[in-house]
Amino acid sequence: MKLAILAGFLVVLGIVGILVSTIVRVHARDNDPEIDYGILLDAGSSSTKAYIYEWEHKTTASLPSVSLSMPNDNVPRIYKTRPGIGTLPPNITSIGNYLEPIIEWATSIIPKDKHSSTPIYLQGTGGIRKLSETAQGALLTSVRFKLQDSEFKFDSTYASVLTNTQEAGYGFLAVNGLYNAFTSEESNNANIYGSLDMGGEATSIAFISEDHPPANYSFVVEINGTTYTTYAQSIDGLGINQARYTFNASLLQNSNGSIGVVDPCAPLGFYENATIEYNGELRSFNLTGGSNYNMCSNLVKTLVQTLTTGLSRPPIGDTTFVTADHYLDVKKFYKLKDNANLLELEAKTASFCGLNYVDAMAHHTNFDTEVQNYCFIGNYIVSLLRDYYGFDTAKRHILWKDSIRKSPVTWTLGSMMDLVDDMPPDTSNQTRTRLIRFFRTAGGTVTLFISCLLFVLGIVLFILQRRRPSEYVPIR
DSSP states (O other): OHHHHHHHHHHHHHHHHHHHHHHHHHTTEEOOOOEEEEEEEEEOSSOEEEEEEEEEOOOSSSOOOOEEOOOTTOOOOEEEESSOGGGSOOSHHHHHHHHHHHHHHHHHHSOGGGGGGOBEEEEEOHHHHTSOHHHHHHHHHHHHHHHHTSSSBOOGGGEEEOOHHHHHHHHHHHHHHHTTTTSTTTGGGOOOOEEEEEOSSEEEEEEEOSSOOOGGGEEEEEETTEEEEEEEEEEETOSHHHHHHHHHHHHHHHTTTOSEEEETTSOBTOEEEEEEEETTEEEEEEEEEOOOHHHHHHHHHHHHHHHTTTOOOOOOTTOOEEEEEHHHHHHHHHTOOTTOOHHHHHHHHHHHHTSBHHHHHHHOGGGTTTGGGHHHHHHHHHHIIIIISOOOTTSOOEEOOSEETTEEOOHHHHHHHHHHHHSOOOOSOTTOOEEOOGGGSTTHHHHHHHHHHHHHHHHHHHHHHHHSOOOOOOOO
């Protein structure tokens, strides 16, 4: 009898729980707009990084808030693969095999019912720009063939090579978009920041200038009724990898083509066999470290002057800038504060440049494969910002930000903002609603699971009770 009562109690409790869960599910319907997604592949010189962005379904001409898609554990949806796509043979097989893991990754993350409406873009930067027109065309043809075959929305115009001005301008949009500078609620009091981006092939700067920028450095964009005219400059050849390559070439040239070259920017005890193009042919030579800060600093300053000859100095004024990409590698390596000035970076660089290779490795175990490069990199960034851009070394008008509102700072966000802004609004249903998936309601999953478990347990106990033999009492 007691077992029957317990079974009935569990069945009733389970039914009540299921009903409550159903009510929660019904009331989960609200007026939250639908979420749309976009995929953007940053085809750089040394890697391709894929980003998944999301925004509220666009129902007006206003730009919705575009943000990097993050799951509940706040891990950004970013996929990175090496080498840069521009280093591969530009045929369909090679490019297809390269892009396949990226497509599979995106397919596993974006909801299946959103695949056909989610656009996928590939945008090349400095590493692609330096290819010949023929090589660019072959590469983009192969990219288009592969992306057209994916489950995502794709048009031939979705695969392109950015101009220098676009790349710099999108960095500006990204930084200020992360600070909500373009939203109607905050735009009146927003502090508009400039952006600094150091890539492998190119380096970029963008900001609002008091003077009208020249046509080749002008990036004009209208967002939510406001037009922003930006000084946007991106120079190929000033990126950190290309600058290092040029520096090595100058060392070889200064040694009159000798097979043994001493690099004052590399730590004493370091050795590698380097290969560069010299006098029209590939040349291998032995490069050894010299740990000489003063000589390194002077040679790097000369390098910057050579690379920027004939370029106009950007009129940065009192703008505060936010850094991205390889600038942040320097921040992490030298453990700079978010508002460190160039004097502090210069002092840390000078101290590091005096170390030998063993000590440098011991102090920077997380950078063991690239520790030999950071004397050059520190000097190069100081010289570029001070001697070319004209930053005051004592002022704190650079923000070395790893992220803003948990999102990494990258020009791809600015590009996606521009793409979404150009999308026509969906006016078919201004009050579109959607049913929030039940697993997203607070406690919904737990309530439903326990309720079903109790109901099933009650049924099982009831069946066992019915099959239980009756007590036999012998007649006396």
